[in-house]
Amino acid sequence: xxxxxxxxxxxxxxxxxxxxxxxxxxxxxxxxxxxxxxxxxxxxxxxxxxxxxxxxxxxxxxxxxxxxxxxxxxxxxxxxxxxxxxxxxxxxxxxxxxxxxxxxxxxxxxxxxxxxxxxxxxxxxxxxxxxxxxxxxxxxxxxxxxx
Amino acid sequence: xxxxxxxxxxxxxxxxxxxxxxxxxxxxxxxxxxxxxxxxxxxxxxxxxxxxxxxxxxxxxxxxxxxxxxxxxxxxxxxxxxxxxxxxxxxxxxxxxxxxxxxxxxxxxxxxxxxxxxxxxxxxxxxxxxxxxxxxxxxxxxxxxxxxxxxxxxxxxxxxxxxxxxxxxxxxxxxxxxxxxxxxxxxxxxxxxxxxxxxxxxxxxxxxxxxxxxxxxxxxxxxxxxxxxxxxxxxxxxxxxxxxxxxxxxxxxxxxxxxxxxxxxxxxxxxxxxxxxxxxxxxxxxxxxxxxxxxxxxxxxxxxxxxxxxxxxxxxxxxxxxxxxxxxxxxxxxxxxxxxxxxxxxxxxxxxxxxxxxxxxxxxxxxxxxxxxxxxxxxxxxxxxxxxxxxxxxxxxxxxxxxxxxxxxxxxxxxxxxxxxxxxxxxxxxxxxxxxxxxxxxxxxxxxxxxxxxxxxxxxxxxxxxxxxxxxxxxxxxxxxxxxxxxxxxxxxxxxxxxxxxxxxxxxxxxxxxxxxxxxxxxxxxxxxxxxxxxxxxxxxxxxxxxxxxxxxxxxxxxxxxxxxxxxxxxxxxxxxxxxxxxxxxxxxxxxxxxxxxxxxxxxxxxxxxxxxxxxxxxxxxxxxxxxxxxxxxxxxxxxxxxxxxxxxxxxxxxxxxxxxxxxxxxxxxxxxxxxxxxxxxxxxxxxxxxxxxxxxxxxxxxxxxxxxxxxxxxxxx
Numbered sequence: 001x002x003x004x005x006x007x008x009x010x011x012x013x014x015x016x017x018x019x020x021x022x023x024x025x026x027x028x029x030x031x032x033x034x035x036x037x038x039x040x041x042x043x044x045x046x047x048x049x050x051x052x053x054x055x056x057x058x059x060x061x062x063x064x065x066x067x068x069x070x071x072x073x074x075x076x077x078x079x080x081x082x083x084x085x086x087x088x089x090x091x092x093x094x095x096x097x098x099x100x101x102x103x104x105x106x107x108x109x110x111x112x113x114x115x116x117x118x119x120x121x122x123x124x125x126x127x128x129x130x131x132x133x134x135x136x137x138x139x140x141x142x143x144x145x146x147x
Numbered sequence: 148x149x150x151x152x153x154x155x156x157x158x159x160x161x162x163x164x165x166x167x168x169x170x171x172x173x174x175x176x177x178x179x180x181x182x183x184x185x186x187x188x189x190x191x192x193x194x195x196x197x198x199x200x201x202x203x204x205x206x207x208x209x210x211x212x213x214x215x216x217x218x219x220x221x222x223x224x225x226x227x228x229x230x231x232x233x234x235x236x237x238x239x240x241x242x243x244x245x246x247x248x249x250x251x252x253x254x255x256x257x258x259x260x261x262x263x264x265x266x267x268x269x270x271x272x273x274x275x276x277x278x279x280x281x282x283x284x285x286x287x288x289x290x291x292x293x294x295x296x297x298x299x300x301x302x303x304x305x306x307x308x309x310x311x312x313x314x315x316x317x318x319x320x321x322x323x324x325x326x327x328x329x330x331x332x333x334x335x336x337x338x339x340x341x342x343x344x345x346x347x348x349x350x351x352x353x354x355x356x357x358x359x360x361x362x363x364x365x366x367x368x369x370x371x372x373x374x375x376x377x378x379x380x381x382x383x384x385x386x387x388x389x390x391x392x393x394x395x396x397x398x399x400x401x402x403x404x405x406x407x408x409x410x411x412x413x414x415x416x417x418x419x420x421x422x423x424x425x426x427x428x429x430x431x432x433x434x435x436x437x438x439x440x441x442x443x444x445x446x447x448x449x450x451x452x453x454x455x456x457x458x459x460x461x462x463x464x465x466x467x468x469x470x471x472x473x474x475x476x477x478x479x480x481x482x483x484x485x486x487x488x489x490x491x492x493x494x495x496x497x498x499x500x501x502x503x504x505x506x507x508x509x510x511x512x513x514x515x516x517x518x519x520x521x522x523x524x525x526x527x528x529x530x531x532x533x534x535x536x537x538x539x540x541x542x543x544x545x546x547x548x549x550x551x552x553x554x555x556x557x558x559x560x561x562x563x564x565x566x567x568x569x570x571x572x573x574x575x576x577x578x579x580x581x582x583x584x585x586x587x588x589x590x591x592x593x594x595x596x597x598x599x600x601x602x603x604x605x606x607x608x609x610x611x612x613x614x615x616x617x618x619x620x621x622x623x624x625x626x627x628x629x630x631x632x633x634x635x636x637x638x639x640x641x642x643x644x645x646x647x648x649x650x651x652x653x654x655x656x657x658x659x660x661x662x663x664x665x666x667x668x669x670x671x672x673x674x675x676x677x678x679x680x681x682x683x684x685x686x687x688x689x690x691x692x693x694x695x696x697x698x699x700x701x702x703x704x705x706x707x708x709x710x711x712x713x714x715x716x717x718x719x720x721x722x723x724x725x726x727x728x729x730x731x732x733x734x735x736x737x738x739x740x741x742x743x744x745x746x747x748x749x750x751x752x753x754x755x756x757x758x759x760x761x762x763x764x765x766x767x768x769x770x771x772x773x774x775x776x777x778x779x780x781x782x783x784x785x786x787x788x789x790x791x792x793x794x795x796x797x798x799x800x801x802x803x804x805x806x807x808x809x810x811x812x813x814x815x816x817x818x819x820x821x822x823x824x825x826x827x828x829x830x831x832x833x834x835x836x837x838x839x840x841x842x843x844x845x846x847x848x849x850x851x852x853x854x855x856x857x858x859x860x861x862x863x864x865x
């Protein structure tokens with residue numbers, strides 16, 4: 001089985017997976033226990049699987065595990081240890097954003113990546129085209145406004 | 148879920164505590180009665196709902212499912228009010244699932260542990276306060292027993308006090324657990340927590356990734372499964388296919404109507420299931436005409452005009468409605484599609500079945516149904532099924548079903564190891580239990596003074612009740628199918644409300660706001676058209692035909708909120724819609740203009756709601772915002788279509804939702820009320836489409852009577 005060493009939330013871990021083409025999402029979820037990133041659509045439409053790789057947001061359902069090697073991967077579980085991520089999380093709590101909460105890890109990682117690109121406040125909203133079926137958008141907009 | 152809404156005979160206090168004793172083995176035996184105050188060494192369960200641990204944390208076990216609506220927090224507020232703890236001491240969790248008589252977690256409204264019909268707060272408001280006040284009195288009594296003194300009362304921050312000595316709940320919890328024989332408690336009516344914007348208990352875990360949804364469950368030794376159903380609804384597996392030759396695949400299981408691929412991880416299981424989809428020798432149903440959108444449309448049209456009298460269910464009749472003699476007459480038909488639920492979290496379940504036990508971890512709204520079904524599938528008694536409810540990544544009525552749960556149970560039973568089974572998004576869309584379509588004819592008359600004199604209402608739609616009923620009959624008397632049309636509060640004159648069941652084999656289900664989701668579009672569009680016929684302001688037309696002050700109140704509130712009496716911005720018009728439903732009243736105004744391509748642009752939505760006593764205003768507002776997002780996406784774009792039994796929607800790319808960029812501004816007014824709590828989870832959904840259609844008609848003089856406004860794959864609008 002192909003074996004890879006991934007740096008997730010600052011820690012290197014080595015995993016063996018059945019196929020090199022396995023997307024990062026499932027390596028994180030099923031082989032490393034990071035279940036924060038979610039499977040929503042598998043076709044890069046919903047955004048629930050979003051993680052941060054070397055400060056860029058990526059759809060983990062489409063990134064091959066092999067291409068994640070050597071990158072710094074940040075998932076929702078690691079946001080509290082990241083200065084931008086922690087700010088985003090605090091804004092989400094202050095504005096009581098989540099309802100079911102399933103899409104929020106993707107919303108938070110995408111927001112954090114936007115902050116890392118130097119974007120702030122209302123600049124961020126046009127970049128986030130994720131789906132939230134619960135309709136938490138008014139609160140996300142409010143949360144973004146303070147970032 | 149109207150069928151389940153039995154009369155409100157909630158359990159009394161004795162039932163609640165009896166149920167508790169039956170359901171829990173208390174950590175301390177009755178004989179354990181410390182003579183002096185000391186902290187409990189382990190958490191103590193007092194009754195069915197409340198547990199107190201050594202740090203004086205109070206954990207509430209809820210029977211309702213937290214699927215985003217905030218019920219865990221709302222119920223915890225009721226408990227905190229009676230116990231006067233600090234909010235930071237409160238925790239919430241899902242109780243172990245139950246089923247049948249004696250289940251303390253059954254919603255007291257219908258004596259079943261299901262979450263639906265916007266009934267959780269309605270059902271639990273008094274029982275939960277009573278249960279918490281009972282525990283309060285047990286804690287006070289325990290302090291008296293432990294200290295052999297009198298004069299104890301509730302303190303603050305999770306304490307009891309006699310004025311000189313203060314003891315934590317934890318110090319008296321073990322004794323309290325066995326206190327009995329107390330008089331009925333007096334409920335605290337303070338508002339330190341109830342009516343306040345308490346922060347949700349589940350949000351910290353939902354922003355740091357630690358919240359466990361169904362698909363996040365991890366059980367030692369588990370394998371992974373994904374399924375492929377026959378692409379044609381109702382098809383079955385002819386022969387078990389060979390396992391796909393993909394690294395990581397462990398095997399296949401024939402589930403009758405689907406094949407499960409077992410693998411070392413989810414992705415391999417999903418890919419494996421996709422690999423074999425074309426290789427399975429499916430046995431197709433003989434006749435797919437009852438699962439074809441074109442055929443069903445033609446049948447519905449026939450039934451609308453010429454259903455035999457025996458197949459018509461007259462749900463409500465008053466006088467003899469006739470259009471003859473009316474000064475003005477109205478006759479229009481409204482059309483609504485089948486809809487998918489599209490929960491963000493696909494169907495999934497983890498099960499571990501052994502010879503004498505079936506343990507399940509499921510995102511479920513339907514504990515009541517899962518337990519007996521799983522027990523039967525395993526050949527076990529109900530008490531051998533242990534059901535853990537996870538957080539739900541959306542439910543909307545889909546997760547009240549047991550189908551996906553039983554698949555995991557079957558796989559684990561066959562394999563003898565724990566199995567986490569997950570559907571692909573494509574399987575999720577194609578194997579939904581769809582919201583019924585509806586074709587609705589509304590005939591009405593106005594007299595010379597524009598009073599409504601008659602309403603003849605016929606709804607032709609597939610019947611959920613008929614499909615789930617014990618036998619096939621032409622007239623299932625499906626009250627759910629006329630919800631939102633039966634018992635309209637308007638002064639209408641003579642009326643006849645009818646339902647004709649459209650025969651179909653498309654699997655049907657409860658979709659957020661159920662009958663109201665289609666009937667309210669027809670009713671509130673027709674009322675608007677009648678107002679136009681009468682040349683009366685549509686908000687006044689409604690209000691003048693209502694007598695219930697709460698109904699008039701929400702219309703007046705939204706009139707003020709939206710600036711209805713003032714001109715809308717240039718290029719925009721406003722439309723209004725009203726609903727009395729789910730124990731609440733809602734009035735909505737949509738402010739609608741055109742996009743650069745001439746399609747519908749919804750800029751603002753104003754909503755006034757009277758849902759009785761408000762436990763958490765922030766969460767009522769969240770449900771209004773969410774219901775608007777849900778209802779607007781459905782109105783604009785959503786339809787599930789079928790060609791010869793094959794569902795055509797496969798993923799979010801042809802079933803789009805609003806985005807941050809397209810969400811209208813939402814302004815909300817909560818109308819103060821002392822009435823019993825009503826529901827809010829579904830209340831906003833049904834009024835969105837008619838409010839938008841009514842505004843669009845005003846703006847363009849074009850009346851939209853068919854949903855969605857922009858069908859097909861060319862998505863327009865917003």
